[in-house]
Amino acid sequence: MATGYDPHALEAHWQQVWAEQRLYEVDEDSDKPRFYALTMFPYPSGDLHMGHAEAFSLADAVARHARMRGFEVLNPIGWDSFGLPAENAAIGRGADPREWTYTNIETQGATMRRMGLAFDWSRRLHTSDPEYYKWTQWLFLQLFEAGWAYRKAAQVNWCPTDQTVLANEQVIDGRCERCATEVTKKALTQWFFKITDFAQALLDDLDTLEESWPERVLALQRNWIGRSEGAEVTFHIDTGSGTGEDVVVYTTRPDTLFGATFFVVAPEHPNAREWAALGGQAEAFDAYLAATQRKTDRERQEEHAKDGVALGVTATNPLSGERIPVYAADYVLMDYGTGAIMCVPAHDQRDLDFAREHDLPVRVVVAPEGGELPDPATMTEAAAGEGVMVNSPGYDGLPWREAKRAVIAQLEADGIGSGSVNFRLRDWLVSRQRYWGAPIPIIHCADCGEVPVPIADLPVRLPDAGEVDFRPSGIAPLATSDAFVKTTCPSCGGEARRDTDTMDTFVDSSWYFLRFTSAGRDDVAFDREAVDRWLPVEQYTGGIEHAILHLLYSRFVVKALKALGHVGFSEPFTRLKSQGMVLMDGAKMSKSRGNLVQPSAVIDTAGADALRATMLFAGPIEDDIDWADVSPVGMAKWFARLTRLVDEHVEGGASVAEQPDAADVDRLRRATHRAIAGVTEDYDAFKYNTVLAKLMGLANETSASVRERGVRGSSVQQSLEAIMLLLAPIAPHIAEELWHRLGHDDSVHLQRFPAHDPALLVEDVVEIPVQVDGKVRDTVQVPSGAEQADVVSAARATDNVAKHLQGRDLVKVIWVPGRMLNLVTRAA
């Protein structure tokens, strides 16, 4: 049998053994309870980075731990392998996006294998495989048939230099991420998924995830969905031409109607230009509109954005009859509410900023609770808090919430408004004018309109890179291939054109967790019975950067599929845990900063177990790790010490009878069971750092028992076995190796997680007489096996001992373990 610690040899050895035994492939016929462990699948850009290594260390510990708790575990892996970086690499370096992608997948896969991750590789998937995207297209068609996939013109981010549409993430500070040109807006027809139909359900069901998802993620989701309750109120625009027209505003504060002193519409409001013309402000308006379209949504909403133009017309307040001036300003967005607002500067900060800039009147209508009435002439902060109505005929004295209800009732009675709920959530724009994605499976026919590709004809194959021109040119790359575009209409057989857009990669990843249950099936996207058997995912792990979109889209897709009868559950992920980031000297690791550490390099020097354990030892899993503060080499040294302990035990005493000093044996047994109990709790709470600290403590105790107290035999064996079982999910190779050296033939990963014996946790308490200068002054109760220092501090804490120590120096301590303590003093 081998001795010593050589991580490279033993890790390679066990990885091979596990693969040969197909240890991590799921047994679908198992009668064990099922546990679906899932980690967010990676995007294949180069080799794995440290963020991946942390994510996988966490995910693997979760999966292995679940297995040892008696579950049949599904722990699959795949690649989110469509997307822009592949295309950019192609544009920048002339690489074939497909080749670039699959080469990176192989590189990452090799590093994953070197990490010894317990994935069921037989279920591996890549979203860019035709076998996968065929079903992404099927998903699109399910939504299309249900009316949840539709086309409409939308303002998209447009780079005039690259002649291309940009996703929001590609717009950095208003500029194109590639060429730094200022991004503009352009109206283009785009595909959308109707996620807004599910807004209320997406919000409501977050309540069922309380406690099992991070509070922060729930808050981000709620905020993104952004439900608000208010009213729609009809104002009348007086255009000077006599009749004028009605325009509806959305407000969350109808109670403040009497405080509205001006009126603002979005520059894109369909009537804005016409009103500006009637008000004699057409020129100023046109210039302003052009300037607006150069800004991003975020810039438009920046805290103190206060640009705008007066349109030269007025709006009449339906409740007060007051006429107020109308402006166009780009802090009002066209696609929220109605694109028109009544402005209440005393109670809304943006309105106040705008009022000050344009010298507009301010009127306080809610008196802040307990505070002084702000002076409308000088106030610089809007009074947004609680309060009681003032300056509002008919409502004065009412608390604002009551006034809100009363005003809505009045508006409804008068037919000039109604209560209304709004969501910030927008429909999901899923089309991209890009090459490296799943083609949208729609055929456009002059006679039949948008015709879905028949399921039997899927996949709509992505042409090879050589067949299209995917360099940015203003037209979608797929539109450059006649062979792709020209087709016949499935409905009438006439000449028709394929849709040339591809899908957002978030569509690919919105359903991959379903596919893993039915990998390899070419007749269905997923088997209904299999998904219902395995899902919802019991434990999902991944980065906090996906707190909003990926999770929201996955939740939406599951709800849509449930409504269509394809799955039997409405939330995909029962529990979610997010890990922190891996930093270097407080900064993000990146190639350009030159502070990049790669997992494969750490494995080269310290081994995979050391990499994994270091990740989990660094601190609470949700916290960031600073790689400058940790030491994989130090972790490897601990593994080496642990190995020595096992080797010595195996050579020198595994079979030797127990030593006669029962107290020492008992002490080690208790330490072992204390560690088992503590570590079990820590695993359940994802506290891997304290798991490792406790295991290091138990290893020290074992070492001291052997080397200082001469303990041998079964209690040492039990302690070492417990360490291996408890360590196995975190450092699977060393645990497996030492488990075998301890005399086992089967895998440590097939064992049950140990359970502690509660009887051994009950501390034996002994009573120790305490002498001061030879006279017994008191007794203390301490755990048997207590150390001298603990007994001395317990003794000092008793009144009588304290009294006799007063004014004297302690010069000597005589401690007879478990029997007696004598404190020797002299006058101070």
Ligand code: ANZ
């Ligand atoms: C009057 C008012 C008085 C408002 C007050 C707020 C405070 P949430 O909560 O996000 O739904 N608003 C409405 N539509 C808008 C748009 N398209 N672009 C920018 N702002 C818009 O916000 C709703 C509030 O934001 C609405 O209520 C409206 O201002 C503004 F003391 O109306 B409020």
Ligand code: ZN
């Ligand atoms: Zn047709």
